[in-house]
Amino acid sequence: xxxxATTALSGEVLNAMMPVMTECFGxxxxxxxxxxxxxxxxxxxxxxxxxxxxxxxxxxxxxxxxTEADNLAIHGYALRNKxxxxxxxxxxxxxxxxxxxxxxxxxxxxxxxxxxxxxxxLVTKEQVEAAIKENTILVSIMFANNEVGSIMPIxxxxxxxxxxxxxxxTDAVQAVCHVPIDVNAMNIDMLSISxxxxxxxxxxxxxxxxxxxxxxxxxxxxxxxKRKRAGTENVAGIVGLGAAxxxxxxxxxxxxxxxxxxxxxxxxxxxxxxxxxxxxxxRENRLPGNVNVSIRxxxxxxxxxxxxxxxxxxxSGSACTSGSLDPSHVLLSMxxxxxxxxxxxxxxxxxYNTDEDVDYVLSKLPxxxxxxxxxxxxxxx
Amino acid sequence: xxxxxVMDHFSNPxxxxxxxxxxxxxxVGNAKCGDIMKIFLKVSDDGIIEDISFKTFGCGAAVATxxxxxxxxxxxxxxxxxxxxxxxxxxxxxxxxPAKLHCSVLAEEAVHxxxxxxxxxxxxxxxxxxxxxNEHFEEHEAPREH
Ligand SMILES: Cc1ncc(COP(=O)(O)O)c(C=O)c1O
Ligand code: FES
Numbered sequence: 305x306x307x308x309a310t311t312a313l314s315g316e317v318l319n320a321m322m323p324v325m326t327e328c329f330g331x332x333x334x335x336x337x338x339x340x341x342x343x344x345x346x347x348x349x350x351x352x353x354x355x356x357x358x359x360x361x362x363x364x365x366x367x368x369x370x371t372e373a374d375n376l377a378i379h380g381y382a383l384r385n386k387x388x389x390x391x392x393x394x395x396x397x398x399x400x401x402x403x404x405x406x407x408x409x410x411x412x413x414x415x416x417x418x419x420x421x422x423x424x425x426l427v428t429k430e431q432v433e434a435a436i437k438e439n440t441i442l443v444s445i446m447f448a449n450n451e452v453g454s455i456m457p458i459x460x461x462x463x464x465x466x467x468x469x470x471x472x473x474t475d476a477v478q479a480v481c482h483v484p485i486d487v488n489a490m491n492i493d494m495l496s497i498s499x500x501x502x503x504x505x506x507x508x509x510x511x512x513x514x515x516x517x518x519x520x521x522x523x524x525x526x527x528x529x530k531r532k533r534a535g536t537e538n539v540a541g542i543v544g545l546g547a548a549x550x551x552x553x554x555x556x557x558x559x560x561x562x563x564x565x566x567x568x569x570x571x572x573x574x575x576x577x578x579x580x581x582x583x584x585x586x587r588e589n590r591l592p593g594n595v596n597v598s599i600r601x602x603x604x605x606x607x608x609x610x611x612x613x614x615x616x617x618x619x620s621g622s623a624c625t626s627g628s629l630d631p632s633h634v635l636l637s638m639x640x641x642x643x644x645x646x647x648x649x650x651x652x653x654x655x656y657n658t659d660e661d662v663d664y665v666l667s668k669l670p671x672x673x674x675x676x677x678x679x680x681x682x683x684x685x
Numbered sequence: 686x687x688x689x690x691v692m693d694h695f696s697n698p699x700x701x702x703x704x705x706x707x708x709x710x711x712x713v714g715n716a717k718c719g720d721i722m723k724i725f726l727k728v729s730d731d732g733i734i735e736d737i738s739f740k741t742f743g744c745g746a747a748v749a750t751x752x753x754x755x756x757x758x759x760x761x762x763x764x765x766x767x768x769x770x771x772x773x774x775x776x777x778x779x780x781x782x783p784a785k786l787h788c789s790v791l792a793e794e795a796v797h798x799x800x801x802x803x804x805x806x807x808x809x810x811x812x813x814x815x816x817x818x819n820e821h822f823e824e825h826e827a828p829r830e831h
Contacts, residue, residue: 603720605744606695609687613696623718624744624788631719642719679701679748681712681723681740 305665306617307501307593308450308478308652313544314503320547321505324540332537333528342539349546353510356549357476357495358486365511365532366542370477370498372522373511374401374444376533377473377494380519381442382409385471389439391415395427395456396637398446401496402475403633406444415439424586425454425638429461442471447479447495451621451634451650452585453594455483462491471517477501477509481552482560482591493517497549499541503654504548508541559655564592566653566662571595573666578673584635584648593653596621598635598644601683602676607649610672616665621648687745688779694749699756700738707738708806711798713791720747722791724755724799732763739795746785747792750774754792763800767816769793 324345330338332346347361354361367373382392394406396418406416417435419427432443443465448455458474465472473494476485481502487495493514500506513519513532525534552559575581580600599607604622611618619625621632623646630636631645640648651665677683687695709726720743727736737759739751754774758766771789775781781789797816804813 601742603743603747606748609692609695609745613692622744624720624747646719679698679740680742681721682742 305651305653305657305661306619307654307657308453308591308650309619310500310506311503311654312656313505314548314551316551317504317544317547321540321544324543328539330539332539333526342537345539345543346537349542352546352550353497354512356480356485356553357497357512358488359512360515362530363512363515365513365529366537366545367509367511367533368507368535368538370475370496370501370509371399371401372533373477373496373498373509374399374475375405376511376519376522377496377513378402378405378442378444379409380522380532381471381473381494381517382414383520384518385441389441391417391437391440393417393419393432393435393440393443393445395419395421395445397421397425397449397451397454397634398444399450399475399477402444402446419445421454421637423638424589425449425452425584425634426456426586426589429457429464432461433464436468436470440468440470442473444473444475447474447476447485448483448591449585449634450478451632452596452638453478453590453652454585455479455589455591458492459490465493466491478591481549481556482593484556487512487514494519497545499545499548502548502552503656505541505544508538508545510545555655560592563653563655563657566657566659567593567595569659570651570653570662570665571597573662574669577666577670582644584638584640591652593657595651595653597649598640599647599649599673600644601680602647602673604646604648606676607647607672610676611668614668614672616668619650619652621650622646686782687749688781690753690777690779691746691749691781694752694778695745698739698748698752700752700759701740702738703740704736704738709799709801709803711795711800711802713794713798718743718787720744720788720791722747722751722795724751724795726763726799726803728763728803734758734761734763734766743791744785744788746781746788749778750781750789750792751795753777754796758796763803766796767800769796 330342332342350361350364353364471493475496477498495512497510499508582598584596604620605624621635623631635645704725707725712723723740725738737755741751771793801813801816
């Protein structure tokens with residue numbers, strides 16, 4: 305129930321990776337047969353990733369994570385295009401991989417506009433349009449939010465950016481294999497992908513960079529990845545990403561219809577079984593597997609611990625779980641008060657979840673909530 | 686991340702609930718993360734904590750420290766209970782992650798607030814003042830450098 309954090313490796317993906325981890329140990333940069341074999345694996349994966357989003361293989365750069373893809377897109381583009389301007393537009397609800405990159409750029413003299421979101425965690429094309437200035441070079445807006453699952457109007461924003469000749473990056477880490485993506489139809493110039501969110505291995509990602517979009521490498525050294533990202537390729541990881549995304553996109557129509565049905569049953573079940581619970585995010589316009597609710601009078605970390613005792617893995621935007629002792633920046637940006645964000649619970653489903661899983665959560669969660677509310681000095685039930 | 690002791694007190698909290706016949710009640714909030722802890726005391730005429738209970742809105746560490754704190758001072762004299770430090774509670778729980786140490790301070794403060802309330806109800810305002818002053822002192826200890 306915590307598939308937005310990471311997913312199980314698919315057996316089919318593991319099978320694809322096995323030969324690379326055993327027999328084929330070549331360095332993809334080597335001239336000899338071993339090297340050529342490794343290079344062929346990498347190129348096959350590149351074609352798989354490209355096909356999944358409607359791109360050309362030459363437009364895919366493999367990275368060490370989704371985080372690195374975000375860094376490379378924003379930092380790399382900003383550095384390379386400084387002469388054209390120094391203003392970047394993003395949102396307050398991005399993943400920290402984007403937010404902290406933007407903050408780092410601000411320290412280097414760039415100017416960043418963080419667009420606020422509405423109660424569902426969404427920005428509009430009009431907001432982006434109003435924020436565009438003469439010196440705007442880049443817009444970076446996530447495809448779908450990792451906490452509340454809200455899906456941004458990417459196609460509209462892409463069209464706007466194209467008209468205004470501004471580069472458009474989207475962090476699609478949560479969206480890939482969950483919603484259809486076409487970088488050309490949506491006018492996306494750069495797009496971040498992470499393998500471990502789609503039943504692939506951890507520690508590998510990719511950045512789509514449209515032909516003609518120039519970026520500065522952040523990791524320099526050898527000539528790998530067309531000089532956009534140095535370092536000997538993680539061939540097994542890359543093969544895993546290629547297989548995972550190909551399978552994920554192939555299975556998407558069936559898998560996501562199933563996940564959506566589970567999600568809706570879970571949402572309806574929670575809202576009807578537990579009083580004073582509110583759904584965070586949009587009822588329809590959300591990722592097929594995302595459920596995020598705020599449960600009044602109780603605290604998120606306590607909910608997670610109690611669910612964990614019952615064998616249910618989940619996540620929360622509570623201050624007590626954050627390490628920084630601030631509640632989720634996403635929930636606060638949506639105007640959710642501190643004490644309500646405190647009782648937030650995210651359950652994220654994948655196609656590996658079953659009806660029984662949903663039934664189990666619906667049988668346990670009301671008990672857990674009742675137990676914690678009984679402990680709460682705020683609850684008079 | 687939590688010790689077995691913490692998990693035990695979290696899942697089977699001791700002395701959880703409200704006391705209808707309490708004669709000292711203290712509620713404190715954690716400015717850091719927004720959690721709230723409430724302690725109920727039933728103090729006998731000779732100053733012994735005959736019964737104690739708590740209610741907590743907070744993380745696992747907050748619940749466990751409340752539970753442990755009530756257990757440590759139940760049956761003790763209030764003067765002795767006042768000496769209960771958050772460090773002692775943490776030690777009894779066999780440790781807390783560094784990020785969670787502030788939660789244990791909440792338990793100490795809640796106990797102090799409840800005893801202060803008891804003194805006030807008994808008309809022992811000087812004693813109550815003393816607690817308030819001590820809290821005050823602690824609060825201002827850190828900025829002493831300048
Ligand atoms: C929206 C979003 N962007 C980026 C990332 C980071 O990806 P990775 O874990 O591969 O660095 C995540 C994962 O937590 C995410 O949800
Ligand atoms: S009470 Fe919030 S972190 Fe412990």
